[in-house]
Amino acid sequence: MDGVAAWVKFLQRDDLGESEGMVALRQLDRVNITIEMLQQTKVAKIVKAFSARFSESTVGATAQRLFAKWRAYFAKQAAEAKAKPLRKARAGLAKSKPEPSVPxxxxxxxxxxxxxxxxxxxxxxxxxxxxxxxxxxxxxxxxxxxxxxxxxxxxxxTKDSGLDIPPKSPGPPGSANPSNPSSHVKPMACPSDAKPLLEAMRAASTENSRLDTLAALDKSPKHCMLQFIQDGGLEVLERWLRKSPDARLTCLKVLQKLPVALPNLQKANLIPAVEAIQEQESSAQAAAVLERWRSAGFLSETHRAAGPAAAAGSPEEAEAMAEAFGEPSSKRLKTDKDHPTSRKELDSLQKPAASGPGPEPFLVEPEAEPLPPGPQHLQHPQPRTPPLTHLPAARPEDIPEELQGLDPRIALVLMQNPDMLQFLRKHPSVLQDLDSEKIANICRLYKNARESNQALGTSDATGCTVTVSNLDPDISEADIVHLLSDVGLTATRVNLPRESRRKRPCGTAFVVLQTREQAQLAAQRLDGFVLLGSRITVEFVDDGLPKPQPPGSRRVTWKPDDELWEIVVFSRSETVETLGRRVQMGDFYTSSDAPGQRKHSRGGFEAAMKVELALEKKHAPQALAGGVSPAD
Known part of the structure; x- marks a missing residue:
């Protein structure tokens, strides 16, 4: 108790730094906090205030997780204490019932x-x-x-005994013993393995097969779990939570590892399914899952009933628990003493006083308690990504090698967005030195490239374009349209580039057709066709992706836009051999790239500009007059 009180005073210091606060939080995490410690030292309230002070740093997130851990733990303890008398009553009732005797x-x-x-x-x-x-x-x-x-x-x-009991009963006559579809289920290795695992989960008919598939899902890496969620895996887990008691605890443990978002929980209706769990062995895990979702901002104030104050049995315990966790009075749960619960109490409030004659009594409606001001009570849609301060950090063993140097919360966001991570892997210099300026530069380049692609049209992206080359110089767009109509095809757009001076066709046209099949058919039927005396070449543009060209091909292929930005800036003192070795090793960051090592200053630039203006003012009249200066 004295040690906890000392750390509480230490966290209340105004000059406390982040490193010192992290040491105090780690020491508190090792202590087995009891309810008496909470009520006497107010340690949960102080840790909550400390997390608000450092909300933008890692130590603030650590304090928030420690507060959530204590809250979930004591909610479990209070719920068990409340359910203990009920279990004893049920056990006594079961013992009192006479059991029918069986020979x-x-x-x-x-x-x-x-x-x-x-x-x-x-x-x-x-x-x-x-x-x-x-x-x-x-x-x-x-x-x-x-x-x-x-x-x-x-x-x-049983095999050595005299009884003939097979490992699995064959069932009634005429029925087949179905094979276990999940007996050979393996963990996911890539996102494409999510669909086979999901099919095995849907086909699981026994509790053993369900546990096998859940074990495979638990061992899968997190970057594969996102595809599992998108394919509808949460719906299967929600059904098992309601209908499979033996797999319920394992489902709850797996749910804590899944990178879920609020739309996924709402679509699968998972929150009510987890809140409805009442078993003793699964209720603690369900409370931990709800607390994790609450810390991520997925649960509103209406779900606060799962907290320690709501789980307390009596109104006094609820008030003491709310005071220990530092909750304001407006957020505490109303108890039975705050509102009349029986019809007799309601009638007593409405009856007039039995005194002498007086004015006609009137019924005063109970005034509803106003909600405390704050953005949590506005009817705004929940964000997809929770605030960075409440986002749980990724576990070190789950972080890929290229993300080891980043903040665990940033690494978790990148792991939950495979497209973003794949894009940043093409820019190692950004991943090795991640800052706001480089991220803004990448976003600006990507946005400009996307806008330019939209301006050029989506013909390459949709795969409905063919190129017609080796055309006659006197060709026109109408000739190409008629050629396609002769073979039963309709052109959506024909682009025939022309020379800037003579306005003559360049010999190549780009034709957009209605479907991909029509584009492939045009390349098959018209390749080698003679048009206006020239044998034309028709090629199908397959989704705009670069293909390996045969040796001697003269066709120009371009890299994707994101690969065009793979550049290396080298210093003047670096040799070509050193630069080549650095590119092969993937080392795109040098000490000379640091923003603080600039060789040019603003004062030097202004001095040079003044000298240049003075020389120009001196020699300009002579140059205009056609004279030659002696310095020349």
Whole structure:
């Protein structure tokens, strides 16, 4: 307790730096905080205020995660304390009910616990009850069988015993034993593996097969999980959360690793499914998932009921917990004492006083509590990406090698956007020295290139363009349109470049057709056709992507726009051999590129400009008069 109080005072210092605050947060993270510590030291309230002070740095995000961890932990403790009396009452009720006696010869041979045989009836000649038959088919008899009075025989010994119990029952006559579609499911290695894994999850019919697919998903890298979400994987997890109790805990653990966004959660209706979980073994994990989504900004104030103050049993506990976590009074949950709950209390409020004659009593409607001002109560759509200060950082083992030097939160954003990461990989100099100026420059170049491509048209992008070359100099657009109509094709646009001076065709035309199939058909039918005495060449432009040309080809191919920016700026003191080695090694950053090492200053430039103006003023009259200066 004294150590926690000392660290609390340390965090309250005004001159505290980020490195010192990080040390204090790490020490607090190692301490097992109790409810008494929270209420006496107000450590959660101080950590929350510290995260607000350093909201734009890594130490602020660490403080926010520590606060969320304590909040989820004590919500779990309060929920368990509240549900404990109910479980005891249910257990006492179950013991009070008389159990129907089943003869020993008709009882199920499965063991429900070490030394405890199942009390259910089996249908002869079956050896197990229907419940344990289903578990036997899924290879899930953890305590084995009761064999001839010997308790504790494991299922693996059934082959040596005198009983003929196969590992998987064949089922009723005429029914086939379906194969397990997920017995050979492997983790995803690339985004294209998301669809086979999703098909295996949809085809899983047993609890064992569902757990196998979830294990494969848990071992997959994060850059593949985004494609899994886009293909509809969250809908499958939502259905399993509602209908598969055995796979529910594993689903919740996997959900904590998925890079989800608010539209994905709303489309799959996952938030209500997680909030509806009430089992003791899964409720703590569900609370942790909800707290993670809440810290990312996905849950509004209406979902605060899952917090520690709401999970507390009595109004006094709720008030104390809210005070410990530093919540304002407007955000605390209303208790039963704040509002009348019975009809009798409502009637007592509406009855007039039994005094003498007076004015007619009137009913005063209870005034609704005004919402506290703030942007969280405005009906604005939730952003797709949470604020950087509340974004959980990526785990070090999941970060690729080229992103190791970046902030873990920035690395997580790049890992959740594969297109952005693939684009930045083509610019190693930007990844090695990431700053706002370089990012703005890349965005400006990419925006200009996209606008220029849109101005030129989308013919190359859609794959509906053919090039017609070796045309006659007297050709016209109408001749090309008639040629296409003769073979049953319709041209959407014909572009015939001409010379700037004589306005004669350059011998090559670009024709846009309606569909890709028509463009391919035009290249097949018209290639080698003789038009106005010239044998023309028709080539299909395939999506504007550069193709390897055969040796001797004279066709010009261009690189994509993002590859045209791959340039290296070298210093004057660097040799050609050094530059070549640096390009081969991928080292695009040199010490001379630092912005602080500029050789030219503004004062020197202005002095040089003044000297040049003075010389020009001196020699300009002589040059205009046609004279020659002695200096020449």
């Amino acid at each position: 020993e010869a008709e009882r199920c041979l499965a063991l429900e616990a070490p030394g405890q045989q199942c009390q259910n009836r089996r249908q002869l000649p079956q050896l197990l009850c229907p419940t344990h038959q289903a578990m036997n088919q899924a290879d899930r008899l953890p305590y084995g069988l009761h064999l001839g009075g010997k308790i504790g025989a494991k299922k693996s010994k």
